[in-house]
Amino acid sequence: MNTAVSVSRWRHPRFGYLEAMSVEEACALLGEHREKAYLVAGGTDLMVAMRNGKIAPPEHVISIKKISNLSYIRDEGGELKIGALATLDDICHSDMVKEKFPLIAESARQIGSRQIRNVGTIGGNLCNAAPSADMAPSLIGLGARAVIRSTEGSREVTLEEFFRGPGQTSLGRGEMLVEIAVPEQAPYTGGAYIKLPARTAIDLALVGVACVITLDAEKSKASEVRIVLGAVAPVPMRACKAEDALRSALINDEAIDASAEIASQEALPISDVRGSAEYRRAMVKVLARNAIKQAVARA
Amino acid sequence: MGGKVQELSYVGKDVPRVDAVVKVTGKAMFGSDFTMAGMLHAKVLRSPHRHAKIVSIDKSKAEALPGVRIVVTPDDMPQIPISPLLGDQCVLSKDNKVRCLGEPVVAVAADSVEMAEQAVQLIDIVYEELPAVVDIEEAFEKSPPVVVHPDLPGYKQLTGLPIRPDPERPNVCQTYKIHQGDVESGFKQADLIVENRFTTARIQHVPMEPHIALAWVDSDGVLTVRSSTQLSYLVKDWLCRAFSLSPSKVRMLSPxxxxxxxxxxxxxxxxxATLLCLKSGRPVRVSYTREDMFIFGGHRVPYVMDIKDGIKKDGTLVAREMRVLLDLGAYSDFGPLLVRRAVYGAVGTYRIPNFKLDSYGIYTNSPLTGALRGFGCPEVQWPIEQQMDALADKLGMDPVEIREINILKDGDRDVSGMITRSMGVKECLDRAADWISWGKKEKEADGPWKIARGIAIGNKSVSSGHPSAVTVKVWQDGVVEVRHSAARLGQGISTTVGQIAAEQFNVPVEQVRVTCGDTSFCPYDFGTVASRSMVHVGNALIAACQDAQQQLFRIAAPKLGVEPSEMGIGAGKVFVKRTPEKSVKIAELFTPFGLPLGRVEIVGEGYYSAPAVPEDPETGQSERAVFGYSHAASGVEVAVNVETGEVKVLRHVMACDVGKAVNPKIVEGQIEGGIGMGIGTSIYEEVVMNQGAVVNASLTDYHIPTSLDMPKYEDSKAIIVEVADPEGPFGAKGTGEVPLVTTAPAVANAVYRATGVRIKDLPLSKEKVLAGIQALGKTL
Structure with missing residues (x-):
């Protein structure tokens, strides 16, 4: 249970507003102001966190909204490349994404409301590093990489390594996320993301589970499987033991149930106002089973 | 009272709402649309403790901040109560004590909201923390760990409302009883006794517009307050009391x-707003944030209810005993009235020969509570309507049948001693059951989703003993101007009273102008609460129309050569009833300059207050404790996911007996709104508390339903039932609250029928439902 004493905390914090016109400029500003600054794109997470006191007001907010050519969604030789500024709405309406990576469109569509998807960006959803971030489980399941830039150059990490804790990423000083790269998926691959919110829409995940599975040509065994859990650990986490169990088994209801059970044991949920740890753990089992079954059906 | 019953031209018709166009085009003005030159913005510093003494307040740093115009502490003003019924609350704490988290302690007005916020943070208060009690049953004890208001016995009773604290229980500020027959002998006659405990959740209203007020003093010294209030005249009265002002110098405006x-x-x-305005001499606006609303905007009172029912094998109720505990929080607000009114939910539906209900209003160190749509009636019917199903289940009866056996019929004396009249609940029940296909086979389970139907009935009373007044001015062009003081909450009151005036004057609705929202020329109204406006404003209006017509008839008498009693009015003319061709235009009753012949003005006056007979304090018996009852029935079809505990309302019908729907489209809107709000309070809504603190003070974690949580349009149905009340205008009863009574128990009953799990504590959250299902699995 959250023990925070809630007495009106609404603030109108004062901060400097800086506008970067290019990635280079944004990185330079980040290097200059270091931990005293935040990047803002859609602002749907940052502004709320600043207003309700969940984060200490920064000295500067660096807007990257005006950086051009960073909202692309394109197919590069089978790989999907999404610019950090692509809005969630752009992603769920991209024909290419819907056709080749339907799981990504499906996950984006489950975030917030139309209004929020219109301004919220994929980069923001990931850099906010909420354990419940809806894009994270699916992208980790698909083996996505985060492309990171700084004034020093560019590097890539897997999205799995990108998250370090609630609100914490592996971005270093002067670094920003510029792109999400999703590898081409093998034949017979299917994916699903199942989210349990408190109500049907405009809500955070109480638990979210993504499964991406690649079956062999006979569709009896999984050559590759990823099960990723959201909102039940400090970071979106892979249920590795559950994956192992499924990888070595014949795909049937029994194996799926066993894998889902293992996933629920692997989860590290906490109790808060949205739900108890026990309930979340129980739901991982239900959602993991459903996600695996759906992914298998789509493979 | 009551209107004519012949063929009606305007009443009962779907006349378009008078405010539809201005609202849809964004021209309608709400509280936050108004600003003034020189206006200051207010913020308050709230108590960080549940219970504490204020040792000292240092406001010097805040006062020194540029842009800050005034900082007011409790020491800067007299300790005069602002509460409606019992003198237990002041503007800024009382007797140098805070009694709940979030209570305002210091108020600041500054040039901007930001400056006021900054100033509030610079105020240093030293508190001496005191032990607190937030558990209602601990607070209820005869020797509670903490007495929230030790001075309660000395508190002033501010109105004529009887306030009867419990001398044995120091945190109980109000008690009420309804006793009839002898429940002990009733239980002896019973073949079956079912006893349960139910609770309701603390919820917030979540209006789209949070509370807002703008106060200023105009050049002739009149304090004017424009606020988002349902109670203009009462707030005016309270402001006069709290700030020692003459009613002649306080004006309330209600947009x-x-x-x-x-x-x-x-x-x-x-x-x-008034405090800061009077202290600073500047216009001051107070605008609650959404978080303010959750912390100190008022919650629905949480209830703990024990209910014991005795029934015969044939399904006849022989005894019901209830104990109702209300957690009023730190201040009583309307609690002492709520403790009384809430119990009528348990009165107006069933015939029960032996009945005993005791209700208690209890202080705790929890935040402010107050009225919320239904004023206790939905809360007390939450246990009753589940008990009816539980009894039916144990007797092997159908839930519809057990209700039909026990509902009151016209002429029956109810458990409070009032004779039942215009009882429409059976028709509501039958029509709701029919629409939801009650008794027909339900759809098969869809995977983990189990589907079942549920039903519930209920009532909401219209209050009595509180007046409304209306004036009607007739202009020389024949336009009829109605002046009332009911608030425009979206319920369409200006449209519906316009229809009544059109009916009375036999003129098109376009010839009626309705004005309201200004106490300087609109007459007294108790308030837009308790489903009372249609009955009270409607009846007062009919009287005012008749008065205005008599004034016209008297002017017309010499011209028409007949007595006023032989005249009629219509189409802008006064005519002789026997020979309608003999007439005079209304314009001809005025001079060419608009002065009525021989009069100052044609202004009719009307007044209505539903008759009230004081009750016996020991038994609550009264021939007339309320005006009367409106009735409702809900039929729902729900799907319950037995793996996750999710509950979805697939179909929902609600039939409401409103006596007469003056505007059926508007009544349907009220019912549809009730379905939405009912689904919210059933499944999603709860202000979560932790040791007196609100944990989810935002819409991120306080969930109101979205359109996707509603049944689809074709799966949601509002049915209007019209069993006319002879004392209501054109037979009308109240409509506003009764649509919130039946949904929660109907959903709970359906969940039981789907899963075998009876949820007794609102809301029906996933976790609770799943825990119930799992517990059931273990006992099987």
């Missing part, structure tokens, strides 16, 4: 209100 639901039925933003 369009962005949703009330009872939350604006109390002193809210007005008190601090």
């Amino acid at each position: 369009f209100i962005g949703g009330g639901f009872g939350g604006k039925g109390g002193m809210r933003a007005e008190a601090v």
Whole structure:
């Protein structure tokens, strides 16, 4: 249970507003102001966190909204490349994404409301590093990489390594996320993301589970499987033991149930106002089973 | 009272709402649309403790901040109560003590909201923390760990409302009893006794528009307060009392209100706005944030209810005993009235020969509570309607049948001693059951989703003993101007009273102008609460129309050569009833300059207050404790996911007996709104508390339903039932609250029928439902 004493905390914090016109400029500003600054794109997470006191007001907010050519969604030789500024709405309406990576469109569509998807960006959803971030489980399941830039150059990490804790990423000083790269998926691959919110829409995940599975040509065994859990650990986490169990088994209801059970044991949920740890753990089992079954059906 | 019953031209018709175009085009003005030159913005510093003594306050740093115009502490003003009924609350704490988290302690007015916020943070208060009690049953004890208001016995009773604390229980500020027959002998006659405990959740109204008030003093010294209130005249009265002002120098303005639901039925933003305005001499606006609303905007009172029912094998109820505990929080607000009114939910539906209900209003160190749509009636019917199903289940009876056996019929004396009249609940029940295909086979389970139907009936009373007045001015062009003081909450009151005036004057609705929202020329109204406006404003209006017509007839008498009693009115003319061709135009009753012949003005006056007979304090018996009852029935079809505990309302019908729907489209809108709000309070809504603190003070974690949580359009149905009340205008009863009574128990009954799990504590959250299902699995 959250023990925070809630007495009106609404603030109108004062901060400097800086506008970067290019990635280079944004990185330079980040290097200059270091931990005293935040990047803002859609602002749907940052502004709320600043207003309700969940984060200490920064000295500067660096807007990257005006950086051009960073909202692309394109197919590069089978790989999907999404610019950090692509809005969630752009992603769920991209024909290419819907056709080749339907799981990504499906996950984006489950975030917030139309209004929020219109301004919220994929980069923001990931850099906010909420354990419940809806894009994270699916992208980790698909083996996505985060492309990171700084004034020093560019590097890539897997999205799995990108998250370090609630609100914490592996971005270093002067670094920003510029792109999400999703590898081409093998034949017979299917994916699903199942989210349990408190109500049907405009809500955070109480638990979210993504499964991406690649079956062999006979569709009896999984050559590759990823099960990723959201909102039940400090970071979106892979249920590795559950994956192992499924990888070595014949795909049937029994194996799926066993894998889902293992996933629920692997989860590290906490109790808060949205739900108890026990309930979340129980739901991982239900959602993991459903996600695996759906992914298998789509493979 | 009551209107004519012949063929009606305007009443009962779907006349378009008078405010539809201005609202849809964004021209309608709400509280936050008004600003003034020189206006200051207010913020309050809230108590960080549940219970504490204020040792010292240092406001010097705040006062030194540029842009800060005034900082007011409790020491800067007299300790005069702002509460409606019992003198237990002041604008800024009382007797140098805070009694709950979030209570305002210091108020600041500054040039901007930001400056006021900054100033508030610079105020240093030293508190001496005191032990607190937040558990209602601990607070209820005869020797509670903490007495929230030790001075309660000395508190002033501010109105004629009887306030009867419990001398043995120091935190109980109000008690009420309804006793009839002898429950002990009733239980002896019973073949089956079912006993349970139920609770309701603390919820917020979540109106689209949070509380807001703007106060200023105009050049002739009149304090004017424009606020989002359901109670203009009462707030005016309270401001006069708290600030020692003459009623002649206080004017309340009420613009369009962005949703009330009872939350604006109390002193809210007005008190601090007035305080700061009077202290600073500048216009001051107080505007609650959404978080303010959750912390100190008022919650629905949480209830703990024990209910014991005795029934015969044939399904006849022989005894019911209830104990109702209300957690009023740190201040009583309308609680002492709520403790009384709530119990009528348990009165107006069933015939029960032996009945005993005791209700208690209890202070705790929890935040402010107040009225919320239904004023206790939905809360007490939450246990009753589940008990009816539980009894039916144990007797092997059908839930519809057991209700039909026990519902009151016209002429029956109810458990409070009032004779039942215009009883429409059976028709509501039958029509709801029919629409939801009650008794027919339900759809098969779809995977983990189990589907079942549920039903519930209920009532909401219209209050009595509180007046409304209306004036009607007739202009020389024949336009009829109605002046009333009901608030425009979105319920369409100006449209419906316009229809009544059109009917009375036999003129098109376009010839009627309705004005309201200004106490300087609109007459007294108790308030837009308790489903009372249609009955009270409607009846007062009919009387005012008749008065105005008599004035016209007297002027017309010499011209028509007949007595006023032989005249009629219509189409802008006064005519002789026997020979209608003999007539005089209304314009001809005025001079060419608009002065009525031989009069100052044609202004009819009307007044209505439903008759009230004081009850016996020991038994609650009264021939007339309320005006009467409106009735409702809900039929729902729900799907319950037995793996996750999710509950979805697939179909929902609600039939409401409103006596007469003056405007059926508007009544349907009220019912549809009730379905939505009912689904919210059933499944999603709860202000989560932790040791007196609100944990989810935002819409991120306080969930109101979205459109996707509603049944589809074709799966949601509002049915109007019209069993006319002879004392209501054109037979009308109240409509506003009764649509919130039946949904929660109907959903709970359906969940039981789907899963075998009876949820007794609102809301029906996933976790609770799943825990119930799992517990059931273990006992099987």
